[in-house]
Amino acid sequence: MKEKVIWIGIYEHKYGFDSRLFMTEDEVMAWRDDIADRWWEREFLEEPKPSREDGLGEKYFDMVGDYGEYFSVDSDTIKVSAVEDMVSTIDWKLLSEQKEYCINESYNNADAEHIYGGIVNLIDALQDAAVKDGLATEAKVFPNLETET
Numbered sequence: 001m002k003e004k005v006i007w008i009g010i011y012e013h014k015y016g017f018d019s020r021l022f023m024t025e026d027e028v029m030a031w032r033d034d035i036a037d038r039w040w041e042r043e044f045l046e047e048p049k050p051s052r053e054d055g056l057g058e059k060y061f062d063m064v065g066d067y068g069e070y071f072s073v074d075s076d077t078i079k080v081s082a083v084e085d086m087v088s089t090i091d092w093k094l095l096s097e098q099k100e101y102c103i104n105e106s107y108n109n110a111d112a113e114h115i116y117g118g119i120v121n122l123i124d125a126l127q128d129a130a131v132k133d134g135l136a137t138e139a140k141v142f143p144n145l146e147t148e149t
Contacts, residue, residue: 002085003077011035012070023134025073029057032071036060087135092127093143099123 009028011018022028036057040049043064050056061071099120106116130136 002080004080005075006078008074008076010072010074012068012072014068025075028073032057032061032073035071084135087130090136092136092141095123095127096143
């Protein structure tokens with residue numbers, strides 16, 4: 001099994017804390033910016049809100065730290081399964097084309113319908129699991145098939 005870095009964001013506030021896991025550092029920092037963007041006007045009526053590019057999240061949490069509000073980031077490594085490794089190598093467009101072929105063959109060849117139907121069900125399960133488990137995006141797994149004219 002190979003290892004993958006995950007990112008943990010922890011938002012401490014007067015009501016407790018919220019924590020979330022992210023696959024990239026950019027995602028955890030975007031969450032920090034989202035929190036700052038949501039609460040800036042409530043906390044700092046007179047202070048102009050900086051843009052995300054100008055360090056909105058960092059400035060917000062620097063200013064609210066005195067009031068017991070903090071944001072911290074940590075990272076750790078996890079073992080990645082062979083399934084995730086395998087899913088990352090799939091040519092989803094080709095797989096979708098093969099699925100369409102099997103669907104057509106199952107309609108055109110009644111004797112082989114059970115074989116092609118089983119392959120289609122297997123591809124459907126793989127596509128659905130890859131999206132549900134966050135191993136691939138829906139847009140990648142279900143590409144729009146272009147027709148040639």
